[in-house]
Amino acid sequence: MAWPEQYGGKGKGGFFTFILSDELQYHGLPYDSMSITSVGSTIMTFGSDEQKSEWLPKIQAGEMTFALGYTEPNAGTDLASLQTRAVRDGDEWVINGQKIYTSSAHVSTHVWLAARTDPDAPKHRGISTFVVDIKTPGITVRPLWTMGGSRTNETFWEDVRIPADALVGELDRGWYQASNALDLERVVLGASTSRLRRGIEEFVDYVKAERPDLVDDPFVRTSVAETKVDVEMARALSLTCAALVDTGMTPTMEGAMSKVWSSETAEHMYSRFMEILGPAGLLDRDEQEAPLEGALERGWLASPISRFGGGTNDVQRRIIATRGLGLPRG
């Protein structure tokens, strides 16, 4: 929708994307924003004409979906130290290595892969990005189960041969392209405010219907009010990002702000609501008596992901301080 019309979009811009994704989330519907906003936009910026005309319509149609192949066991926050190798062999690239937390690799058609193409260059300058069909021989996807009950994966890459034109953008410039995608990813991660808004509404409805004794409790009133303020601030930060994307800018600092604030707000919200309900708030999602079908327990257990995922929040704070506010990097 937000894409330019030449790539099959409607040219609607960042605000529109925000509202669309926000509304879809509010109603609990999926919006594959990672493929569309993050990967799609990067292909649009850095891809060749052939890549754009072949991939973008498929991404738009939902026929091409991406798992992000960045993180490795020894390259997390320090992503630029990634070791997975891509070696040119005739008309092909040969990939060897291991990725971890390749979430949704088991349900995606492709991996957006960052691999080292020049081992001798400084670490940020020898990385390239590739679009890899998940069915390519040599890729093994193994499940990893999380505390929140969701699945992520580790993926093993053994002599995976992909065509030369799977390289996106310039050779060895992948880090800078990935940084762009990551900035956009954070905008996406921050734009979860409707989920938060709905969280408050549902909780308030529950309390009014099932626990009217709590409505006049001063602790409850303060907690709900504080949460409301937090969520409105999250909405403001994510709209700030949308406005900047509309003017053609990459909201590096604002994306980091939005991601930090909304991810921490989510944890605080679920935690506060659990603290209000006491033991009932702890009930498992499978438990029929659980308030809000276990949404509090589920939401709280899921909340760490967005705090450390997409660049951990303390690194985001550093981005805000250095790239945003111009403090020395030290």
Added chain:
Amino acid sequence: MRPRAVAGNKTNTTHEGGSKDVDLRLNELQQLIRQTADDFIENEVPSSRVREIEASGDGSALWHQMTELGWPGLPIAEAYGGQGGALTDCAVLVDRLCRGAVLSPFASTVLCAATVQAFADEELKQRLLPRIVQGAVVSAAALERSGAVHAPIAATYANGSVSGEKWFVEFGESADVHLVLAMDGATPGIAVVTRDQPGVTTRPLKNIGAMPMAVATYANATAEGWIAGGDAVAYLRMLGAALVSLECYSYAQKSLDMIVDYAQMRVQFGRPIGAFEAVQQRVADMAIQVEACKFLTHELLWNFDNGTLDPNQVPVVKAATGRMIGDVTMWSHILHGGIGYMKEYDLQFFTRRGKEAASRWGSLRESSNAIAEAVLA
């Protein structure tokens, strides 16, 4: 109210014969308890067994082993076959079990045994306490559906039988005996009810921390004893809060220890992540809270032991630990990153168990309101 001391003064004092002060150092007995517990957990309850017990919900074999070590008798006076330990002695064991993520009814046993010992008549003590020493699991059925500790008690006791429904009964499905809070007319009290009888039915309540909990229904269930009086009920509630506050501290301490270890081992940008200021400051903030809660929880139990309890301090400690545990475990997750979020990694035990402990025996809402009530009175 000044609850009676449970087992005399077995804890340290810093000034011999002088005024008593809390001392965090372990005495000889406590050092022995800690060593025994650590050896047992290391050899018998590795994290693989913790996972098995969590999956099956059946920890009876483990409890049997713990009984053979004499642990259920720790809070019980020698006259009833126990070892006459103080609550601060039992606390050492509770702490080590928490750090091992061990799901067991030990804390529940301490709570119930101490209450019975302090408030039951001699005849009931003679009947019940030796059974606990032998491994009978006793569980407090203290909460209404709302989960609020201080909600009016709805269950009734009359002519030796109990009727009503209790929620969030820890180990309620497997416990041999329930201590059921009930009203005898206008008098609150605690009915001692054997679970295995037609009048008692239970169903499980699955929850975030995986501690087995149940809803228990009593339909004219026979009570084999009645401990009358608001003092006993208040004591049970306060000691429940004190023990679960200790659990919060222990889970937080473990969670802190894990990130301190990991931060020294995990290398990013060519050095351990623990060398980065951002990480150090987070860890320091965590440690400040954990340290304060260590003292608060220990001091509270020490005051129980010495008959110097200030009831107004109970919600303060409960709120402090309840607020701290979520913060500390979450920060441990954030600093660990992806690895800490994996189910295979042990950190999740402490996060889930800690969150659960924070809400048991008084939510932050209840504790905060109770503090305000006392402070603004």
